[in-house]
Amino acid sequence: MKRGLAECAAQGHGRPEERRLNQFNKLPSFTELAQMPPKITRDYARHAGGHSSHKLWGILRRKERWGLSWRGMLILALLGFSTAALVLLNVQPFLAETHRANTDVLVVEGWIHEYAIRAAEKEFETGRYRRVVTTGGPVAGSGHYVNDYHTSASVGADLLKNAGVPPGSVQMVPSRIMDRDRTYGSAVALREWLHEHDMAVHSVNVMTEDAHARRTHLLFEKALGKNVTVGIIAVPNPDYDSRRWWRYSEGVKDVGSEAFAYIYARFFFYPSAAPGVEKAAVAAQGDTRQ
Numbered sequence: 001m002k003r004g005l006a007e008c009a010a011q012g013h014g015r016p017e018e019r020r021l022n023q024f025n026k027l028p029s030f031t032e033l034a035q036m037p038p039k040i041t042r043d044y045a046r047h048a049g050g051h052s053s054h055k056l057w058g059i060l061r062r063k064e065r066w067g068l069s070w071r072g073m074l075i076l077a078l079l080g081f082s083t084a085a086l087v088l089l090n091v092q093p094f095l096a097e098t099h100r101a102n103t104d105v106l107v108v109e110g111w112i113h114e115y116a117i118r119a120a121e122k123e124f125e126t127g128r129y130r131r132v133v134t135t136g137g138p139v140a141g142s143g144h145y146v147n148d149y150h151t152s153a154s155v156g157a158d159l160l161k162n163a164g165v166p167p168g169s170v171q172m173v174p175s176r177i178m179d180r181d182r183t184y185g186s187a188v189a190l191r192e193w194l195h196e197h198d199m200a201v202h203s204v205n206v207m208t209e210d211a212h213a214r215r216t217h218l219l220f221e222k223a224l225g226k227n228v229t230v231g232i233i234a235v236p237n238p239d240y241d242s243r244r245w246w247r248y249s250e251g252v253k254d255v256g257s258e259a260f261a262y263i264y265a266r267f268f269f270y271p272s273a274a275p276g277v278e279k280a281a282v283a284a285q286g287d288t289r290q
Contacts, residue, residue, distance in 0.1 A: 134172045
């Protein structure tokens with residue numbers, strides 16, 4: 001009988017104190033608890049603390065997610081800083097590209113400032129150019145086309161003559177359109193003028209200002225086509241240091257606006273609306289004069 005009682009006590013069927021003692025001995029120690037991996041059941045996560053995983057009648061749902069640690073945030077901040085530094089140092093040289101084509105035709109955008117006009121006169125004098133063509137539509141602020149002499153092409157031609165370019169070498173090719181894509185419209189007017197005058201031009205150099213150069217190059221290539229090689233010459237703006245353009249309000253305005261304009265021209269501009277532009281440009285050639 002004693003043997004039976006001992007077996008019952010060993011199996012937990014003894015007195016309550018003995019059963020509780022056996023159950024306590026089966027609990028893990030604190031060391032074992034610390035080494036155990038955390039495990040949260042779905043029911044516990046859903047009902048812990050009496051909070052439901054759904055709120056606002058099921059519109060919002062609480063879910064477990066991964067988040068950045070302080071190391072991750074530090075790495076992300078360093079990557080962002082490095083990217084910003086690369087953009088600041090390289091965006092202006094990228095936009096203000098210069099590479100000349102082998103040609104005897106120099107195209108000057110008529111809206112450029114006088115410092116760029118002086119650079120164009122020097123380019124004509126030192127290069128092997130036979131003709132300077134100025135392009136551009138109605139002058140800014142006019143609101144609409146008035147006449148050929150009230151265009152950027154005419155203004156640029158007069159400035160070049162005053163700067164010393166022989167008048168017989170200057171040809172203005174105005175555009176009568178007043179459009180948001182004025183650079184492309186000016187390039188289309190030049191293409192149509194060359195076609196109307198049976199001029200077989202295989203390459204041109206286009207001179208413009210600073211950060212406007214890459215967008216001008218892109219749009220002239222689109223307008224003139226694959227059979228014409230387009231060179232581009234960017235004239236630096238003397239009002240700010242191009243190596244530290246972000247320190248100057250003029251530099252921020254020029255580089256910032258041209259960066260967004262180039263992105264638009266590269267990825268969102270399609271010459272599908274060109275027929276109307278070309279029609280207006282062709283009509284403009286009837287009054288084109290030197």
